[in-house]
Amino acid sequence: GESVGLHLPTLSVQEGDNSIINCAYSNSASDYFIWYKQESGKGPQFIIDIRSNMDKRQGQRVTVLLNKTVKHLSLQIAATQPGDSAVYFCAEIQGAQKLVFGQGTRLTINP
Amino acid sequence: DADVTQTPRNRITKTGKRIMLECSQTKGHDRMYWYRQDPGLGLRLIYYSFDVKDINKGEISDGYSVSRQAQAKFSLSLESAIPNQTALYFCATSDLMYTQYFGPGTRLTVL
Numbered sequence: 001g002e003s004v005g006l007h008l009p010t011l012s013v014q015e016g017d018n019s020i021i022n023c024a025y026s027n028s029a030s031d032y033f034i035w036y037k038q039e040s041g042k043g044p045q046f047i048i049d050i051r052s053n054m055d056k057r058q059g060q061r062v063t064v065l066l067n068k069t070v071k072h073l074s075l076q077i078a079a080t081q082p083g084d085s086a087v088y089f090c091a092e093i094q095g096a097q098k099l100v101f102g103q104g105t106r107l108t109i110n111p
Numbered sequence: 112d113a114d115v116t117q118t119p120r121n122r123i124t125k126t127g128k129r130i131m132l133e134c135s136q137t138k139g140h141d142r143m144y145w146y147r148q149d150p151g152l153g154l155r156l157i158y159y160s161f162d163v164k165d166i167n168k169g170e171i172s173d174g175y176s177v178s179r180q181a182q183a184k185f186s187l188s189l190e191s192a193i194p195n196q197t198a199l200y201f202c203a204t205s206d207l208m209y210t211q212y213f214g215p216g217t218r219l220t221v222l
Contacts, residue, residue, distance in 0.1 A: 009151075032209050034209065034210065036213075041215075041216075042215055042216070043115075043201050043203075043213030043214050043215050043216050044154070044201070044213045045213070046210050046211075046212065049209065049210060089153055089154070091153075093209050098156055098159070098169070099154070099156070099211060100153075101153030101154045101155075102153050103151065103152060103153050104151075104152075104153055
């Protein structure tokens with residue numbers, strides 16, 4: 001069936017470097033995507049979203065890129081900080097506001 | 112105060128016991144959701160409710176039931192808990208927009 005998945009389960013970066021977390025989706029009819037951050041012991045926290053009529057959206061230190069041709073989504077975090085350590089999920093809206101989550105990528109920041 | 116609260120935060124129970132997890136929100140949202148999270152997996156939707164009179168099954172509703180007591184309250188019940196229901200459970204809310212806001216989660220262990 002249709003699904004949202006992540007290329008890598010873990011990612012380690014040096015503090016201060018930029019991080020890129022990738023996500024592939026297979027439902028070409030999806031028109032809305034969200035990135036969530038989940039810190040240990042907490043619920044997922046909204047980071048940024050993007051609609052399918054856009055290919056880029058920027059927030060504070062984060063940028064989401066959407067490539068509909070290859071059905072690929074990425075989250076870029078600029079100047080990664082220790083507080084960015086978390087699991088990052090992409091999620092896709094599939095009808096009636098039902099979110100379908102990917103597996104998640106654990107981001108680890110090295111000092 | 113947190114916008115979405117869940118009680119209890121942790122629960123250990125035995126096989127066959129009835130368990131209720133509660134969720135309350137102060138965001139004024141009509142839509143509420145229950146998700147389950149297992150290690151290495153994203154969140155999977157159990158049930159959702161778009162208003163007090165509306166209840167819908169998600170992708171993994173077997174073994175669970177819900178009650179929407181009020182706009183602000185949505186509870187999840189396990190009528191007869193089994194060990195493979197050991198997981199993290201999250202409640203979420205949303206308004207007419209797509210973004211869902213999650214509670215802190217309940218860690219449930221079924222022995």
